[in-house]
Amino acid sequence: MSTHSIPSRSLDEWLAYLESIHPTTIELGLERVGQVAKQLSLTHMPHSKVITVAGTNGKGSTCAYIEHCLTNAGYSVGVYSSPHLVDYRERVRLNHQMLTAPQHCQAFAAVEAARDDVSLSYFEFGTLAALWLLQQAAPDVILLEVGLGGRLDATNIVEPDVAVVTTVDFDHQAFLGDDIEQIGFEKAGIFRASKPAVLGDENLPKSVAQHASAIGANIIAAGVDFELQPSANDSWHYHSGELHIDDIAQPQLPIANLATAIAAIQALQLPVSDQAIRDGLAAAALPGRWQQLRSAPRVIADVAHNPQSTRLLAQQIARAKRQHAKVHAVVAMLADKDSLNSVKPLLPVIDHWHLAGLAVPRGASAAQLSQVFDCAVSQHINVSDALAQALETAGQDDMVVVFGSFYTVAEAQSVLQGNT
Numbered sequence: 519m520s521t522h523s524i525p526s527r528s529l530d531e532w533l534a535y536l537e538s539i540h541p542t543t544i545e546l547g548l549e550r551v552g553q554v555a556k557q558l559s560l561t562h563m564p565h566s567k568v569i570t571v572a573g574t575n576g577k578g579s580t581c582a583y584i585e586h587c588l589t590n591a592g593y594s595v596g597v598y599s600s601p602h603l604v605d606y607r608e609r610v611r612l613n614h615q616m617l618t619a620p621q622h623c624q625a626f627a628a629v630e631a632a633r634d635d636v637s638l639s640y641f642e643f644g645t646l647a648a649l650w651l652l653q654q655a656a657p658d659v660i661l662l663e664v665g666l667g668g669r670l671d672a673t674n675i676v677e678p679d680v681a682v683v684t685t686v687d688f689d690h691q692a693f694l695g696d697d698i699e700q701i702g703f704e705k706a707g708i709f710r711a712s713k714p715a716v717l718g719d720e721n722l723p724k725s726v727a728q729h730a731s732a733i734g735a736n737i738i739a740a741g742v743d744f745e746l747q748p749s750a751n752d753s754w755h756y757h758s759g760e761l762h763i764d765d766i767a768q769p770q771l772p773i774a775n776l777a778t779a780i781a782a783i784q785a786l787q788l789p790v791s792d793q794a795i796r797d798g799l800a801a802a803a804l805p806g807r808w809q810q811l812r813s814a815p816r817v818i819a820d821v822a823h824n825p826q827s828t829r830l831l832a833q834q835i836a837r838a839k840r841q842h843a844k845v846h847a848v849v850a851m852l853a854d855k856d857s858l859n860s861v862k863p864l865l866p867v868i869d870h871w872h873l874a875g876l877a878v879p880r881g882a883s884a885a886q887l888s889q890v891f892d893c894a895v896s897q898h899i900n901v902s903d904a905l906a907q908a909l910e911t912a913g914q915d916d917m918v919v920v921f922g923s924f925y926t927v928a929e930a931q932s933v934l935q936g937n938t
Contacts (some may be wrong), residue, residue, distance in 0.1 A: 524627045529619040532626045533606060540639045547670050551642040555675045557632040560649045562677055565656035566596070569782055570676065572668035572705045573684030575827045576718065576778070578804050579771040580684050581661045583779030587798030589613055591790040594657035598648040598673070600641065600665050603805050603821075603928045610648045612655050625650045641665055645672040659786065669707020680785045681708040681735075682716040684778055686723050687826035699725040709735040714785035718778030738781055746777035756780050763792045767800045771807055772830055806927040808834055811920075811934045815846075815912040817905075819920045819927040823851060825859040828921070832863040835919060839867065844916045846908040848930065850874040850901050851922040853882040858890040860922075868919070870911065871895040874904035878925050901929035 527535065555561050569584065571577045581597055588595045594613055602608035607616040625647035629638075638646070645665070652660050662673045668683070686702045702723030709715040715735035717726060730737050738744065744758035746766075754766040756777055761784065769776055776799055783790055803809075806821040808831075818838075822831040839845055847868045851857050873884040873895050884897035884904075898904035901920070908918045920930040 524630050527623060527626075529606065529622055532623055536626075536640045536643045539643075540637050548672070548675055550636050550638060551646065551672045552675050554629065554633045554636055554638065554646055555649070558628065558646065558650060560646065560653060561675050563649075563653055563656075563660055566652070566658060566660045567680075567786055567788070568660045568662060568676055568678045569680045569682065569786065570662045570664065570673060570678035570708045571682045571684065571782075572664035572671075572708050573682070573718065574687040574701075574705075574824065575830070576684035576772065576775040577663045579802070579807055580682060580718070580775040580779050580782070581663050582771060582802040582804045583769075583776060583799055584659075584661060584782055585611070585614070585798075586802040587779065587783055587790060587795045588659055588788070590798040590801070591788075591794035593659055593788065594655075595659050595661065596652040596655055596657040597661045597663070598645070598652060599661075599663040600644070601924050603924055604931060608805070609644065610651055612652075612657060617651060621651060622647065642672045649676065659788075664705075664708060667701075667704040667707070669704050671708075674708055678708065678710060678713065680714045680716065680782050681710060682718060682778060682782050683708070683722065683726055684718040684775055685826060686719070686726065687824060699723045702726040703729055706730060709733060711735060714738055714782075716778060716781050716785060718775065718781075738785055740777060740781075744777055744781045744784075746773070758784060763795060766796055769799050770803050772834075774830065805931075806924065809927075811931060814914045815909065815916045815918055817909075817918045817920065817930070817934065819930050821924050821927050822921045823855055823860065823923045825856060825863065828860045829863040831919070831921060832867050835864070835867045835917070839917060840915055842915075844869040844913065846870045846872065846912050846916060846918045848872045848874060848901060848904045848908050848918060848920040848926075849887065849922040850876045850884075850904070850926040850929075851882050851887060852876065852878075852880045852925075853886060854880055855882075855923075857882065857887055861890055865893070870908070872898060872904040872908045874898045874901045874926070876901070876923065876925050881925070901926055902933050905930055905933055 597611040629646045702725035706726045706729035711734040715730040717739040720741035749755040756763040811817040873887045875883040
């Protein structure tokens with residue numbers, strides 16, 4: 519089918535169309551998406567180095583660190599990530615910039631013309647369109663953030679030059695299972711024989727390294743092949759083999775993924791100066807990751823939505839909390855998340871809880887969420903009401919932390935837009 523015979527649609531119309539053409543939101547497997555990718559010649563990026571990043575948490579910040587370090591070093595960088603917070607165009611960045619709506623529409627038309635009668639999910643269709651856009655742009659480096667799992671995720675149709683697994687924890691059990699070793703195996707499915715496989719956490723399930731070894735990948739493991747250590751004046755020191763980088767400033771994004779990003783850059787074997795790395799790490803930021811939406815009282819938004827990410831959030835709150843100030847939490851989550859164990863790490867650092875419902879598919883109500891608490895909580899219909907109440911009761915030196923899902927943060931951003 520020619521793109522000339524595809525109906526002209528706006529970006530919103532394309533997105534509505536994508537939601538309508540496949541019976542399920544998530545369907546893992548590479549057969550259908552791989553068939554269309556071959557038709558479009560998207561399985562290899564001939565003019566770009568590719569880094570694929572999988573993991574339960576830390577994918578977005580790892581990609582942001584790498585992106586900023588490489589652009590600081592003078593390389594062009596394209597990024598595909600998901601989900602978006604407010605604007606679908608957030609999913610594809612080229613040198614830190616979103617592409618235009620007409621560019622996305624052109625990519626959707628190309629995929630529509632190539633798929634014939636192959637059924638694609640929203641994520642698969644969007645992934646193919648993103649790959650088409652990135653291949654057209656041909657940046658020096660392409661960063662692909664895995665959506666779910668790894669082995670059967672649509673991003674895994676592309677052959678990477680470097681593959682990274684950041685962390686592995688329980689999440690998406692309906693698709694990945696309740697066995698941490700099986701989840702690790704699924705994440706490790708992005709590794710390739712004779713290619714660098716960066717293991718970003720010393721406590722990954724054994725299955726990750728076992729699979730990498732079994733296929734003959736070149737393992738680069740945290741704590742063995744690279745390490746980050748605290749240094750003087752709240753700075754950090756990275757070392758890997760003969761490479762030593764001193765005076766790394768405390769970043770805005772989670773420190774846990776910083777060393778992983780440097781290791782992935784090393785594995786690419788592109789010339790990058792120590793200073794480009796220091797400056798890139800310091801500049802890296804992401805919407806919805808410890809993002810300040812307002813001051814006095816300070817409002818922080820974070821998409822933390824599983825136990826591993828809320829443990830990190832609790833540490834960040836403890837560091838940022840002013841003496842005698844109170845912390846007010848606004849939380850809304852999806853019903854299929856482990857809300858009990860996600861809330862637990864935050865109990866010692868939160869003074870007041872405002873629970874909100876999410877009016878989205880799989881969204882939990884405030885009443886459902888309240889069942890995991892044995893302390894006093896306030897319940898609200900939506901994030902907007904919960905945030906308004908939190909701001910009304912918070913003092914000027916207090917902190918309001920909004921977390922629980924991408925939907926939660928997006929709603930808070932919408933409420934506070936123009937009032938940061």
